[in-house]
Amino acid sequence: MNTILPSHTSSLSRLNRMLAGKQYADSRFFILVDENTYNHCLVPVVSRVSRLQEAEFLEVPVGEECKDLAIAQQLWESLLESGADKNTVLVNLGGGCVSDLGGFVAAGFKRGINYINIPTTLIGMVDAAIGGKTAVNLGGSKNQVGFFYQPAITCIDPIFLNSLPDEELFNGVFEMLKTFLIGNPEQYKALVDMLLCGTLEVTADMIASCAEIKSAVVKADPKDQGIRHILNLGHTFGHAIESFSHQEGQQSLGHGMAVGVGLVCTLYLSVKKLGLAAEHLDRYRQVAAKLMRLPHYSLKDTEDILAFMRQDKKNAEGDIRCVLLQEIGAPVIDITVDENEIRDSLLKIN
Numbered sequence: 001m002n003t004i005l006p007s008h009t010s011s012l013s014r015l016n017r018m019l020a021g022k023q024y025a026d027s028r029f030f031i032l033v034d035e036n037t038y039n040h041c042l043v044p045v046v047s048r049v050s051r052l053q054e055a056e057f058l059e060v061p062v063g064e065e066c067k068d069l070a071i072a073q074q075l076w077e078s079l080l081e082s083g084a085d086k087n088t089v090l091v092n093l094g095g096g097c098v099s100d101l102g103g104f105v106a107a108g109f110k111r112g113i114n115y116i117n118i119p120t121t122l123i124g125m126v127d128a129a130i131g132g133k134t135a136v137n138l139g140g141s142k143n144q145v146g147f148f149y150q151p152a153i154t155c156i157d158p159i160f161l162n163s164l165p166d167e168e169l170f171n172g173v174f175e176m177l178k179t180f181l182i183g184n185p186e187q188y189k190a191l192v193d194m195l196l197c198g199t200l201e202v203t204a205d206m207i208a209s210c211a212e213i214k215s216a217v218v219k220a221d222p223k224d225q226g227i228r229h230i231l232n233l234g235h236t237f238g239h240a241i242e243s244f245s246h247q248e249g250q251q252s253l254g255h256g257m258a259v260g261v262g263l264v265c266t267l268y269l270s271v272k273k274l275g276l277a278a279e280h281l282d283r284y285r286q287v288a289a290k291l292m293r294l295p296h297y298s299l300k301d302t303e304d305i306l307a308f309m310r311q312d313k314k315n316a317e318g319d320i321r322c323v324l325l326q327e328i329g330a331p332v333i334d335i336t337v338d339e340n341e342i343r344d345s346l347l348k349i350n
Contacts, residue, residue: 001132001150001151001152001153001154002018002152002153002154003130003153003154003156003211003215004018004153004154004155004156004157005156005207005208005211005212006156006157006158006204006207006208007204007208010048010157010159011155011156011157012044012045012048012049012118012155012157012159013048014155015048015049015116015118015153015155016048016049016050016051018153019049019051019052020050020051024051024089026087027051027087027088027089027114028084028085028087028088028089029051029052029054029055029056029088029089029090029091030055030056030057030058030079030082030084030088030089030090030091031045031052031055031056031057031058031091031093032057032058032059032060032075032090032091032092032093032094032098032101032102032105033057033058033059033060033093033094033098034059034060034061034062034063034066034094034097034098035059035061035062036062036094036120037093037094037095037098037120038057038059040120040160040163041093041094041118041120041160041163042057042093044159044160045093045118052091055091056082058075058078058079060075060098060101062097063097064097064137064246066097066098066101067097067100067101067135067136067137067143068136068137069136069138069145071101071136072101072104072105072108072136075101075105076105076108076109079105079109084109084110084113085110086110086113087113088109088113088114089113089114089115089116089152090102090105090106090109090113090114090115090116091115091116091118092115092116092117092118092129092151093118093120094119094120094121094124095119095120095121095123095124095128095168096119096121096123096124096127096128096129096255099117099119099124099128099129099134100128100133100134100135100136100143100146101134101136102115102117102134103115103117103132103133103134103147103149103151104134104135104136104145104146104147104149106134106149107134107147107149108147112149114151114152115151115152116151116152116153116154116155117129117130117151117153117154117155118154118155118157119154119156119160120160120163121160121164121168121171121172122161122164122168122169122171122172122173122175122176122202122207123168123171123172123175123254123255123256124172125156125158125161125172125207125210125211126172126175126176126179126207126210126211126214127172127175127178127179127210127214128255129151129154129156130154130211130214130215130218131150131214131215131218131231132148132149132150132151132218132222133146133148133224134146134147134148134149135147140243141239141243141308141311142239142242142243143239143313144311144313148222148223148224150222154211156207156208156211158202158204158207161202167254167257168254169200169202170256170257170260170291170292171254171255171256171257172202172256173191173195173200173202173256173291174256174257174259174260174263174288174291175210175256175259176191176202176206176210177191177192177260177263177284177287178233178234178259178263179210179213179214179231180209180210180213181233181263181325181328181329181331182213182230182231182233182323182325182329182331183213183217183329184209184213184329185328185329187206187209188328188329189328191206192283192284192287195287195290195291196283196286196287196290198290214231217230217231218231226333227333229314229323229333229334230323230331230333232314232322232323233263233266233323233325233331234259234260234262234263234265234266234323235259235262235323236262236266236309236312236314236320236321236322236323237261237262237263237265237266237305237309237322237342237345237346238255238258238259238260238261238262238263239258239262239308239312240262240305240306240308240309240312241253241258241261241262241295241305242254242255242258242259243308244301244304244305244308245258245295247304251293251295253292253295257291257292260288260291260292261288261292261294261295261349263284263288264281264284264285264288264294264345264349265342265345265346265349266322266323266324266325266345267280267281267284267285267325268281268344268345268348269322269324269335269337269341269345270324270325270326272341273324273335273337273341274324274325274326274332274335275326276324276325276326276327277327280325280327280328285350294349294350295349296349296350297346297347297349299343299347301346302342302343302346302347305342305346306339306342306343309342314334316334319336320336320337320338320339320342321333321334321335321336321337322335322337323335
């Protein structure tokens with residue numbers, strides 16, 4: 001896997017040079033987009049990457065709605081009808097939902113074709129487009145069917161951030177906070193201090209640092225059998241909170257914001273179970289409250305969230321397991337948490 005990180009040279013220009021090489025001389029390209037990336041991101045890409053100017057386009061709905069087996073089947077049929085073969089390259093131009101779906105489609109088509117991720121959201125650049133986890137949703141639960149299948153190239157170019165609304169940027173910031181919590185205490189403190197001062201300037205260096213941390217963890221554990229579990233900090237809660245939030249009458253949350261709420265619960269349990277200093281929970285809660293309206297859950301709500309958490313892929317032997325922190329930069333994987341502890345943390349978000 002090649003990851004093109006942001007630097008003083010345009011990432012898209014470096015991608016252009018790579019695609020002009022012998023490896024892709026006989027390749028045919030398809031670009032997977034949603035309505036947003038078709039309208040806002042396609043022109044910057046094809047104007048800078050000449051091999052993509054003759055690509056065919058495949059469009060899917062915006063957001064989690066696209067991560068569906070029926071849509072994956074439609075894409076496989078479209079590729080088949082268009083004469084796509086083993087030399088076909090699928091270019092996923094979009095956020096985490098597009099890269100999740102596109103990677104899944106690439107992994108399944110003809111037992112695997114090459115794909116390229118060009119993330120257009122902050123959350124895609126720092127997390128979703130890196131690592132080779134591909135998935136669609138099933139039965140209302142996140143990422144229940146998927147493959148480990150690495151992209152041939154991930155091209156991270158901050159040029160797309162200019163088109164993002166604040167809420168979408170904040171989704172990415174929460175994933176940045178998670179990454180620095182597990183891997184870089186100094187950058188975590190710097191980002192928290194910045195946010196508490198009411199400013200937000202996402203730099204290319206910050207994005208590159210997040211991508212490097214995740215890439216190093218993935219390289220050490222590509223099939224998610226051990227140390228890679230640390231990347232799920234906040235996600236056991238976050239995935240369940242996200243699924244719950246999409247139910248009728250609830251405050252709908254994007255993935256990053258749901259993880260942000262999940263991190264409150266995770267840090268709360270880290271204080272209770274592993275002795276993390278309470279000041280870290282207090283400061284994080286202040287940051288989260290600046291970026292979003294933290295939800296208030298009733299006891300009934302906690303039961304519904306628990307039902308989603310019981311379906312988490314990291315559970316084992318009937319136990320719900322989480323990643324917790326002993327201190328910033330020192331995650332501990334596979335900590336069993338009982339259901340009363342989960343209820344308590346959900347009720348103590350605010």
